[in-house]
Amino acid sequence: MRYAQGCGLTAAQRTKREQVRLRAAELFARGHGDIEVARQLRVTRMPANRRHRAWAQRGSTALASKGPTSLPRLSQEQFARLRDALLRGPAAHGWADRHWTLARVKTVIGRMFHIFQRYGS
Structure with missing residues (x-):
């Protein structure tokens, strides 16, 4: 997953990104343009x-x-249970093919933890 546990950036990642943004503000205050700031901050x-x-x-x-x-x-325990459930694959949850979709993952989460309204499977 792109973000830690699939729920956004970690505190350390947020801090690092904020430092980059604040460095950009310093550069803008010194008169640097967008292209120069983009180059310096990669x-x-x-x-x-x-x-x-x-x-x-x-x-x-x-x-x-x-x-x-x-x-x-x-x-954290629920994330571990979900990870194990997803590793078993879509067929273990009733789908005929081997492809996870966001809707299917949401359905599995809803079934396991009863936190989403079901809009169908």
Whole structure:
């Protein structure tokens, strides 16, 4: 999974990204443009441009971390159970093929932990 436990960035990753954004604010304050900031921070021009616009409108505070977008709904033990269930494959959960989709994973989570409304399988 891209993010830690599938539920967003870790605190250390959020801090690192915030440091990059705040470094961008310093560079913008010194008169550097989007392309130069993107090159120095090793990002593409698009996020550098978004950061520049946010900084220009609201200052450095616009680039500060806002914390996690949400807290995980599953405990570490539940994540471990889910991982084991997913490793058994879709066939173990009633699907004929061997491909996981987001909808199928959501269905398995709902069945195991009763946290999502079911909109069908």
